Amino acid sequence: MTTTPDFLVDALGHQHAPAPAARIVCLVPSITELLCDLGLAGKLVGxxxxxxxxxDVVAAIPKVGGTKDVNIEKIRKLAPTHVVVNIDENAKPTVEELAGFVPHVVVTHPNTPxxxxxxxxxxGGIFGAEEAAARWCLAFEAEYxxxxxxxxxxxxxxxxxIWQDPWMTVSKDTYIANMLAELGWRVPDxxxxxxxxxxxxxxxxDGLxxxxxxxxPYRFTEEHTDALEKQLGIPVVLVDGEMMSWYGSRALAGLRYLQTLK
Known part of the structure; x- marks a missing residue:
């Protein structure tokens, strides 16, 4: 039998009492998927x-804007007990405004697989799905x-x-770079x-x-890779952004996907 601790601590050290009767708004795409896979879709209200x-599951859950342009009033009307946010995905001023009326703000920041x-x-601990979470963790450990x-x-x-016009990349302290590090690959500083x-x-x-x-987030295609490879003269490969950057549920497939890149 799984026991529930008196409180759990999120990425910023905030304590959260277990809340199996929660009303959750999740502003993190990959964690919305994880919550559903843990059997918690019925608690998601936004x-x-x-x-x-x-x-097929999220289609019935109301939208509250994007990760950066959140509709505060929509969330207010949903009367959530919890909002799940992420340091990279969601703007700090938005989170601070939500904290003014949402009882519990759960801050996440996974940075490595x-x-x-x-x-x-x-x-699982906060929302009463400890056993489902334990099973998920076993599956992750097997894939790892x-x-x-x-x-x-x-x-x-x-x-x-991750973007062009302007061109943008990832630093070594990001989740994506740490996924690549599992292959022994590094990104330039x-x-x-x-x-x-x-x-x-x-x-x-010359250093690549x-x-x-x-x-x-930019929708690069094979046409982009072909054109850039001709321009640079080194291999250019199209990779699945969800497999590389979505922590939570998709990390299981992401670890398998890494093996295809070796």
Whole structure:
């Protein structure tokens, strides 16, 4: 039997008493999917328009705007007991405004693949799905072990692009970079921002083994990869942005997806 602690602590050290009768607004797409997979869809009263998985389940959950342009009044009318936010996804002023009328703001910040384990336990512990969370964690540990039991490819330096006009990438302290690190790959240091802008130069290209173009948030396509590869003269690969950046439920498939990139 799983026991519930008197309180749980989120990414910023906030304490949360278990609340199995919660009304949840989730402003983090990947965590909306995780909550559904833990059997908590019935407690979700609001989501963003980017919370698209699982499609058949979230279709019935009201939208409250985007991750950055949240409709505060819609959330107020839904009278949630909890709102789930993320440091990278949601703007601090928005979160502070929500904290003025939502009793519990659960702040998340998974930054490495292994952070998915405490994330799942936190969601299960707060919302009364401890056993489902424990099963999910076992599945994650199995996928993680399988990844590291498989032969490793060569170490590489890769530039992971998330946007163009302006071109933007990820820093080494992001979830995406830490996913790549599971393969022994590193991203170049292009500044202090978590998602720095950059300009192409021969010096930059000379230090790379490959460029990865992500399918989200910018919708890079094979046409982009073909054109950029001809321009740069090094391998350019299209990668599934959900597999690389969605923590929570999609991390299970994400760990398997990493093996296809070796």
């Amino acid at each position: 989501r963003t328009g980017f919370c698209i998985h699982p499609r 292994r952070d998915n384990v405490p994330l799942a336990r936190l969601m 072990a399988a990844l590291h039991a498989s032969p490793k490819g060569p170490a590489r330096t890769v530039l992971y692009c 292009l500044g202090t921002d978590r998602y720095p802008r950059f300009a192409w130069s021969q010096a930059l290209v 083994d490959a460029v990865l173009l992500s399918t989200e």
